[in-house]
Amino acid sequence: MTKATLQALLSHWWRNPLQLFTLLAGLALATALWSGVQAVNAEARASYDAAAATLGEGQYDRLVRRDGQPMAQDTYITLRRAGWLVSPVVQGRLNGVRIVGVEPLTAPGGIGPVAPQEGADVARFLSGEGQLFGSSETASRLPELAFVITPEAAPGTAVTDIGVAQRLLDRQGQIDTLIVLPGQPMGQPPLADIAPDLARQPAQGGSDIARLTDSFHLNLTAFGLLSFAVGIFIVNGAIGLAFEQRRPVVRTLRALGVPLRSLVVLMVAELMFFALMAGGVGVALGYVIAALLLPDVAATLQGLYGADVSGTLQLRPVWWLSALAIALGGTAIAASGALYQLAQMPLLAAAQPRALAMAAGRRARFQGIVAFALLCVAGILMITAKGLIGGFALLATLLIGAALALPLVLDRLLAGLSRLARSVTAQWFWADTRQQLPGLSLALMALLLAMAANIGVSTMVSSFRLTFTDFLDQRLASELYVQVEDTTQLAALVDFASPRTDAILPIQSAEVTIAGQTTQVFGPRDHATYRDNWVFLETAAAAWDTTFADETILINEQLARRSGLSIGDVVQVQGRDFPIAGVYGDYGNPIGQAVIGEDIFARLFPDVIPQRFGLRMDPAAVPGFVEELENRAGIPATQSVDQARIKAISLAIFERTFTVTTALNVLTLAVAGFAILMSLLTLATMRVPQLAPAWAMGMTRRQIGRLELMRAMMLAILTAIVALPLGLALAWALLAVVNVAAFGWKLPMYLFPLDYARLGLFALLAAALAALWPARRLARTPPADLLKVFSNER
């Protein structure tokens, strides 16, 4: 009997292949967008996690020789014998591959290549025969060496034993860096007594830039989620319609004695099968999307992070499993309402297929109440939301509330417009549009979400870009940065650079606690570099003047937010009171920061000697200057950083970010356009009875078709009008709530009206394209079909 029941149920799809296609395609597209974005995220993360893990980059203090030259292996032994727990590293390039030699017995945890796996032969690794850990791509560049292939390895990097690396690189007895392990023993002699030629470089403690990329990832994830929400609306529509139309079949089957339980189980199984199938297609599509996007994302992150991100994609179970799970979950959510109704349906209830419009009245009221309630919650959250969960709750209530409210808003708008109508045709047009609204509302909701997501995300990305540009201008204003090791180098630098540069700006800082927060206090020199470039979020009058006059202090946003400080509050540094004169944006910095005048800094921190200097000069003169600095002042080029070049690269990166955003924009709009197309196609057959009287009264089929097209475009425009404020609210929530909760700083929001206008045009285009075919079909309805309507009329 199960087989017969299943056949009866499935027969619906044979008769309505278009509906089946809508269901599968909607789900597949939704899954594709979600999994594509996830894949890009997962890949990029894994890639630079691997890069970071390769050397615990930045996690540990390091010892290097002051002159930048490699140290002798004996230095390592001397330090170990003196109780210094250090681990040697040697690095070099071989055939374009970065060879990293580590000493596995002394290296700290979290360093070194990867988890043990098949193929790892420790005897070979240690014994000098050599075994390298790297990706297959890296291995292919060094075919003569024994590799253990591991996807977790950083791109272009092979990790091996230090002895093997020394041999491969022909650097026997040499060490580049010593990693200083945590947990050094008691009674250790000072470094200067054992190895005076070594300098200790402090751990970086969470790269600034890494936090910015985190923010970028979070936003991509939000985009992925929104895309999926759009898809779920389509699926919800398709499932709802299918259940509605299958009511008579269900009633007949139950009347024939099929238990409700087995019916529900069969229908659930059927849907889950569809979900898995569509989810599988979606994962494949997502892979394609990710593969197309990844090179750009990789380039983006490479520039931001400075580390290689592999441009090739790997199938990671994390994302394809999560994509399948979310496809199943989404289907379950979309179907649960319909299944519940089915289970509640009285056995002998009237079985006529009720038009969606007929039930719409009752449903609309309920929907309106829910929408109102959700928007109220969103309103409250806008004021109160603090944490990450609050931020996402705000996003969810805002989006769902707005989507549910859309049909009501459109209905009111249309009612208003119909009052303006003079001609009979116009009146019919408005009335007919309102009549159609319930059937189109799910597709329009999808369009609304797609547009709002696009507005929100592009506003956010563009704001991010502008902010970051400003931030780079602010922080990397000097053309060249030079690090000095000691007072001799300091004097040499000042002597050499003074006549050749516009300004020498010492960068000196000390760590203090302000209002209970760990804070880095800087004492910069009074120079236009700061006055011209730094951007304040809040500022008192003449903030720089009073600060350089040693009267006030400037603090960063993180410190202001965490300790609730603002302009005029007084804070203490080394026991001296400073009123706060300004709060500046400090994107990506995890800790508090403050700025006081150079003179007062010198008095409060007499022991701090500036070790970094920003040099202002003609950018074109920088390379020559660095060379001369090395030759004539004896400051190695390794201690100079040409920040202008880094800045230029970073900025170029954002152009690529836009490629990604634009691609995702087009894809979401395409999904929404698809939803409109499917809804119109579904409605087209139902609409013949409504159009027949208009045709009979003298309207040509061509006119009717044109009106259909206009209707779709008009609805798209109305939806776009609603989408704009929603998108901006979304952007605001992402920038001002989610970002603050996740990273401790608020990104300022900028508006981009031209972008929004272009997006509106795209949406219109999508709606027009989607409506074209159904309108054409209507315009070509055979007169016989139209006539049949009257022959059946009772």
Added chain:
Amino acid sequence: MNVRVLFLMCWLPFAAQAQGFAGLGTQVDGFSIPQPAPAFDFPADHGPHNDYRIEWWYLTANLKGADGTDYGLQWTLFRSALAPEAGAGWAAPQLWMGHAAVTTPDDHYVSERLARGGIGQAGVTTAPFTAWIDDWELAGDWNTLQMRASGPEFAYDMQLTAQGPLVFHGDNGFSVKSAAGQASYYYSQPFFAIEGILQLPDGDIAVTGHAWLDREWSSQPLADNQTGWDWFSLSFDSGAKLMGFRLQQTDGANFTSATWISAEGKTTPYSNGALQAVPLAVNDADVPIRWQVTLPDMGVDVTVAAINDNAWMTTSVPYWEGPVTVSGTHAGIGYLEMTGYE
């Protein structure tokens, strides 16, 4: 997980996490095997025997502070060979591991060091005798020795003076470990007087006491079915000493061995079954911290109790090692080591 753990898992036999201490029972390949009736050659035999797979210099000490507080101290250097040769440079197949610990009635401080042989970071030389890994060192002529070690929360610097002869366990230093005949070379210097300074988080403490230095090497000391051991070194107030161990087998049976050492250093070896050790109580982690140890032939029936129940060595492969008190027919102090309880 990283390569370091991988190495430990695959190689360091006493750190063979995957198989626990049963790793000591794995097959040997090209390494020498201990033979009965050994003839020792000192000072050469104080140094490393690279053709054997594993070897250790194992010192434990029972100490007392000026206020009478009991302390325990451990200084251990393990050698583990990947191949039966000394080698040179990074490719040398000798790996070294150091364990140091200080036990107080309330705390237990542990530190571990790992090093490659062949580069000078760790090793043992005989002329003069020096055993070292990093800054940890045991050096001298075996009549007197200097010893130091350090960890993040402790350090010590000790002087040792021998007050008796070396003693050889089993059959003149050939110590049988299983019914199947697995064995090791095993001798001790249990007669060290020790004094020095313990540096602990609360300050420096001057201590004096007795130390026991074990030397043992082999290539496959345990049988396949042996998973761990309980080892006792007891010093009685009478001046006599007792070394005894109990090897746990997978079939639930035990293999025991003991050496009775008179106050003058005369030894009486006992083979399997003569010594009995029965757990009386366990700590929170199910490790026995009170034992009944009997050796009827010498009229010994004592209770051995841990001074600090939580002397757990949080090293690559964890085990229990700490000072004990002895009461019953004989009173005294000692050290207890228990492996195979993870």
